[in-house]
Amino acid sequence: MSLQHGAYLLQGKIQPYAWGGYTYIKKWLGEVPDTHTPSAEYWLGAHPLAVSKLVTEQGLVGLDEALAVNKEAVLGNKVVQTFDTLPYLLKLLDVREMLSIQVHPTKAAAEAGFAAENEQGIPQNAAHRNYKDANHKPEVMVALSEFWLLHGFKTPALLQEVWEQFPVLQPLATVFEQGGYKALYETVMTMPEAEADTLLKVLIADAIEAKSAGSITQNDPRWWVHKYYTNGAPAQNIDKGIFSIYLLNIVHVSPGEAVFQDAGILHAYLEGQNVELMANSDNVLRGGLTPKHVDVPELMKHVRFEPVVPQVMRGDATMFGAVNYPCPVADFGIDSVTMPANGSYQGLTNSLEIWLVHEGAARVHLGSNYHFDVIGGQAFAVFAEQRFSISSAQKTNLYRAFVPAM
Numbered sequence: 289m290s291l292q293h294g295a296y297l298l299q300g301k302i303q304p305y306a307w308g309g310y311t312y313i314k315k316w317l318g319e320v321p322d323t324h325t326p327s328a329e330y331w332l333g334a335h336p337l338a339v340s341k342l343v344t345e346q347g348l349v350g351l352d353e354a355l356a357v358n359k360e361a362v363l364g365n366k367v368v369q370t371f372d373t374l375p376y377l378l379k380l381l382d383v384r385e386m387l388s389i390q391v392h393p394t395k396a397a398a399e400a401g402f403a404a405e406n407e408q409g410i411p412q413n414a415a416h417r418n419y420k421d422a423n424h425k426p427e428v429m430v431a432l433s434e435f436w437l438l439h440g441f442k443t444p445a446l447l448q449e450v451w452e453q454f455p456v457l458q459p460l461a462t463v464f465e466q467g468g469y470k471a472l473y474e475t476v477m478t479m480p481e482a483e484a485d486t487l488l489k490v491l492i493a494d495a496i497e498a499k500s501a502g503s504i505t506q507n508d509p510r511w512w513v514h515k516y517y518t519n520g521a522p523a524q525n526i527d528k529g530i531f532s533i534y535l536l537n538i539v540h541v542s543p544g545e546a547v548f549q550d551a552g553i554l555h556a557y558l559e560g561q562n563v564e565l566m567a568n569s570d571n572v573l574r575g576g577l578t579p580k581h582v583d584v585p586e587l588m589k590h591v592r593f594e595p596v597v598p599q600v601m602r603g604d605a606t607m608f609g610a611v612n613y614p615c616p617v618a619d620f621g622i623d624s625v626t627m628p629a630n631g632s633y634q635g636l637t638n639s640l641e642i643w644l645v646h647e648g649a650a651r652v653h654l655g656s657n658y659h660f661d662v663i664g665g666q667a668f669a670v671f672a673e674q675r676f677s678i679s680s681a682q683k684t685n686l687y688r689a690f691v692p693a694m
């Protein structure tokens with residue numbers, strides 16, 4: 289199989305995780321909303337769990353198949369030498385229910401953890417397995433709607449406000465003063481169930497009362513505690529992830545703004561839609577708000593125990609209506625490109641670029657006699673070392689995932 293052109297429409301795959309919404313992704317794709325099956329994520333990339341397909345002159349061709357046959361032509365020599373595969377995965381997310389509190393390992397920790405679990409003979413698909421691969425998983429998200437997430441520990445001054453506002457948490461003030469972030473987090477995550485349940489019942493009852501009084505907004509931890517336990521606290525085994533809603537920063541991101549999640553930063557998406565770009569990995573260590581596997585000792589090894597002042601990025605304008613969100617990693621880069629009606633964008637790729645058309649309509653041109661049209665809800669791939677242009681028929685917003693030049 290040899291592909292004739294250097295760019296094609298690309299079809300991704302929906303992931304129906306339970307926390308996803310029912311309408312946003314389906315509507316974006318131009319499909320009929322499904323009220324029974326959630327559409328949580330739409331994946332664009334070559335991850336083995338959901339490989340995207342190129343729409344070619346020979347029919348649908350898996351990106352994995354194209355890579356197997358034409359790796360250098362698709363990715364470019366440098367990326368093949370450095371990563372051997374497409375180093376990133378691009379997603380569209382529709383977060384209806386809160387996601388688990390999580391942290392991602394560094395590259396070195398992922399390599400060591402993956403090797404250790406292999407040595408112990410833990411099957412790669414086992415539910416209690418922590419390391420699905422040997423890669424790190426830094427990620428960046430650009431909000432498409434008003435978006436809320438938990439991100440990093442609050443500063444000491446903000447924690448002081450938490451102790452004052454929620455007296456039931458006051459004993460944690462001493463723990464924090466004496467042992468810092470590590471002791472604080474270890475205390476709440478390893479607290480005996482009965483003791484944790486007693487504290488959490490007070491917090492949940494308070495959250496439900498505040499919500500029904502209409503006196504709180506999304507900036508208040510109680511908003512999200514109420515969202516997680518809308519019908520009240522269970523009798524026992526209350527999720528200790530609830531503590532993190534009070535200890536971590538609640539961050540509001542407006543459309544077009546971005547947040548980068550580095551290794552070691554505790555985070556959880558709370559609500560909204562975004563475009564997310566990450567290293568090609570599935571390594572997640574969880575800290576609650578989930579029925580999934582939580583391995584506290586393993587989690588503790590990867591959390592950075594330090595205060596975080598969230599950095600919400602507006603991005604830097606470059607050329608042709610592009611705004612770049614700087615990410616301190618070699619695996620990926622992301623631009624938002626907004627073109628007016630009759631606008632023009634000129635591109636030259638150094639590796640495979642995946643473009644997601646958020647909204648609008650445009651034509652992609654390569655050379656003088658090959659082009660195809662795209663509209664909101666579609667994506668396309670441009671192979672390495674291709675000169676191409678995009679002309680917009682109307683106001684169009686696209687997201688460009690790429691590998692930074694090395």
Ligand SMILES: [Zn+2]
Nearest residue numbers: 390392427549
């Ligand atoms: Zn994450």
